[in-house]
Amino acid sequence: MGHNGVIKMDTKDIKVCVLRIEGTNCEDETNEAFRMLGASAETIHLKQLTSDVSPAMRRKLEDYHVLAFPGGFSAGDYVRAGAIFAARMKSALAGDLKKFVEAGKPVLGICNGFQILVELGLLPAMGQTMSEFPQSALYTNDSARFECRPTFLRHDNKGKCLFTSQVPFGKVLMIPSAHAEGNLKFPSDLQNKYLEKLEENDQIVFRYVNPNEDEISYPWCPNGSISQIAGICNEGGNVLGLMPHPERVMFRLQHPDWTRSKECPDGAGDGRAIFQSVLDNVKKSF
Amino acid sequence: MVNAEIRIELKKGVADPEGANTKKALELLGFKGILGVKTVKMFSIELDMGAEEALAACEEMSRKLLANPVIQSYKIELK
Numbered sequence: 189m190g191h192n193g194v195i196k197m198d199t200k201d202i203k204v205c206v207l208r209i210e211g212t213n214c215e216d217e218t219n220e221a222f223r224m225l226g227a228s229a230e231t232i233h234l235k236q237l238t239s240d241v242s243p244a245m246r247r248k249l250e251d252y253h254v255l256a257f258p259g260g261f262s263a264g265d266y267v268r269a270g271a272i273f274a275a276r277m278k279s280a281l282a283g284d285l286k287k288f289v290e291a292g293k294p295v296l297g298i299c300n301g302f303q304i305l306v307e308l309g310l311l312p313a314m315g316q317t318m319s320e321f322p323q324s325a326l327y328t329n330d331s332a333r334f335e336c337r338p339t340f341l342r343h344d345n346k347g348k349c350l351f352t353s354q355v356p357f358g359k360v361l362m363i364p365s366a367h368a369e370g371n372l373k374f375p376s377d378l379q380n381k382y383l384e385k386l387e388e389n390d391q392i393v394f395r396y397v398n399p400n401e402d403e404i405s406y407p408w409c410p411n412g413s414i415s416q417i418a419g420i421c422n423e424g425g426n427v428l429g430l431m432p433h434p435e436r437v438m439f440r441l442q443h444p445d446w447t448r449s450k451e452c453p454d455g456a457g458d459g460r461a462i463f464q465s466v467l468d469n470v471k472k473s474f
Numbered sequence: 475m476v477n478a479e480i481r482i483e484l485k486k487g488v489a490d491p492e493g494a495n496t497k498k499a500l501e502l503l504g505f506k507g508i509l510g511v512k513t514v515k516m517f518s519i520e521l522d523m524g525a526e527e528a529l530a531a532c533e534e535m536s537r538k539l540l541a542n543p544v545i546q547s548y549k550i551e552l553k
Contacts, residue, residue, distance in 0.1 A: 325542045
């Protein structure tokens with residue numbers, strides 16, 4: 189795909205697939221985040237892509253421009269968070285998914301969606317599009333608790349990620365977290381190597397920080413994640429997974445401090461730039 | 475028919491916050507001499523097939539869904 193800056197399509201022609209299975213529960217907010225910015229978002233069940241439905245319900249992954257895995261839970265998060273969704277998708281659609289990513293189309297995973305992308309092997313996917321087995325894990329928070337609060341994320345991507353092109357490098361965003369398994373882990377013997385590689389490939393997108401950006405520890409980093417990583421992208425920059433929920437801060441009034449700020453409650457919340465960035469990039473590319 | 479037990483354990487060196495918290499809770503209840511608490515997950519699977527086939531199936535189940543090799547190891551036992 190090219191980044192020549194020429195707008196090739198209208199926002200309303202961008203088809204976004206918000207994918208769910210049994211028990212998914214943040215699909216409406218995620219769908220609305222794309223819709224309010226003008227895109228044509230559709231929430232569908234995984235079965236609609238795998239032909240287990242009547243012809244009228246049937247959908248094809250290749251007909252969409254953007255794929256989004258919403259947050260919440262899926263299939264009760266039994267076995268491991270996101271594992272059942274990932275295993276079902278991979279067994280039926282591995283080829284389609286690979287093609288989708290290789291075409292440069294954006295894939296977003298929020299919270300449970302990030303866990304699904306990791307379990308699918310689409311992230312970090314170093315040196316390949318999709319690894320056969322997961323290369324990382326989003327494991328139980330260090331606190332062993334569900335952590336739910338506003339979190340501050342510093343944008344650490346140098347320009348590769350399609351979802352953050354409108355967020356200045358180093359800018360701190362307030363995006364709330366709500367998860368029990370967000371502790372990013374690599375195989376213990378390869379940890380440093382993987383971290384170096386992620387830095388080198390510009391795959392680290394967000395890190396948890398505290399408001400003054402000095403000492404970064406719990407509770408500002410809610411989960412004990414390696415190098416305080418909150419979100420990573422693939423080598424191509426078109427697959428992003430992050431634990432915090434940008435779809436929950438589309439408006440200023442969704443920020444906990446909005447009554448104390450002089451900003452208009454209907455103004456943009458910190459999460460909006462992520463959806464706006466990717467839609468603007470798609471408009472120029474397909 | 476075979477009954478297979480698949481035991482999913484955290485790999486060495488992976489912290490176990492749930493185990494650590496359980497240890498703390500047990501100590502708060504007054505239990506003494508606890509050196510460590512580990513959490514393991516066990517799946518008991520009934521299979522309508524021979525032992526060899528069952529072993530292969532369980533191996534595939536573990537790789538495809540039940541264990542994440544980054545943090546977990548699995549052990550299959552046929553009963």
